[in-house]
Amino acid sequence: MGEFDVIERHFRPLAGDAALDLSDDCALLIPPPEQVIAISTDTMVENVHFLPDDPVETLGRKLLRCNLSDLAAMGATPLGYTLNLTLPRDRSFSDAWFSAFCGGLAEDQKHYNIPLLGGDTTSINGPLVLNATIYGGVRPEHALRRNGAQLGDDVWVTGTIGDAALGLLALQGKLADPDGTFSARYHLPLPRVHLPLGGLAHAAMDISDGLIQDCAHIARASGVMLYINADHVPASPAAAALGAEYLKHRLSGGDDYELLLCVPTERAEALQQLCAAHHVPITRIGTVRKGQGVHVHDHADHTLTFEKTGWLHF
Ligand SMILES: [Mg+2]
Incomplete structure (x- = not known):
């Protein structure tokens, strides 16, 4: 299963309108009127921020929720997020793995009303690394x-x-x-x-x-x-x-x-x-x-x- 199959099958269904179907160079995010954009990013490294036998469907959700917590702390409302996955080269990631990972994300996207805007997938000789950057909107006078x-x-x-x-x-x-x-x-x-x-x-x-x-x-x-x-x-x-x-x-x-x-x-x-x-x-x-x-x-x-x-x- 190649990178483009994974994007097509698992990530495109998570993408919101601003993501332009994940088919262009950038997403185009329109800020709500009179709001500024609150931005936060978080990285989770296997064996540091999560354990190798944690349920796969919780991994993306934990990452997303950690980022959502930063928006909450700023008083901002979620607008979207980008996701970067760095996969260990010495392990194979099956269709079922991506299905579970993205299924968890889909559930939380619905619950917290936030779409995927874009992302990147790479591989390394190292642990699984997950990174997300989140964007929210807040009126400047209400930023906490x-x-x-x-x-x-x-x-x-x-x-x-x-x-x-x-x-x-x-x-x-x-x-x-x-x-x-x-x-x-x-x-x-x-x-x-x-x-x-x-x-x-x-x-x-x-x-x-x-x-x-x-x-x-x-x-x-x-x-x-x-x-x-x-x-x-x-x-x-x-x-x-x-x-x-x-x-x-x-x-x-x-x-x-x-x-x-x-x-x-x-x-x-x-x-x-x-x-x-x-x-x-x-x-x-x-x-x-x-x-x-x-x-x-x-x-x-x-x-x-x-x-x-x-x-x-x-
Ligand atoms: Mg924080």
């Missing part, structure tokens, strides 16, 4: 930056924190995962797109490399300190059942793809109403204070220290 947190803001997170990091432990055989909660979150994040946070949040980012490390990014960009109560960081029932032993792992593990928001106190109710209307759980975990960095404490006001605050890429 990291540098806008203000003193007195409340710090909020969506969803639950730490399940994907526990999922990696489970898939490595280091932790039991009886109902599959943890591994499911590792395989498929739940990006919080289509949540209109513009005008509500002062600052936002998505939690991809570990809650504490990502809090530090907002603190640095905004010139403030994030004061976090570890006991308030939301846990799934499965994670809560593990008790305090895995608390630090949950707070510093990666792959959450939830939103971290700094919102003025007077907008707390509006935020909770908006999230309830979109069926997105949201929890207040701390406040923005004068100072720098991240201060994590528990109910007894003990300070928690972290040897590792999150995932370092190199």
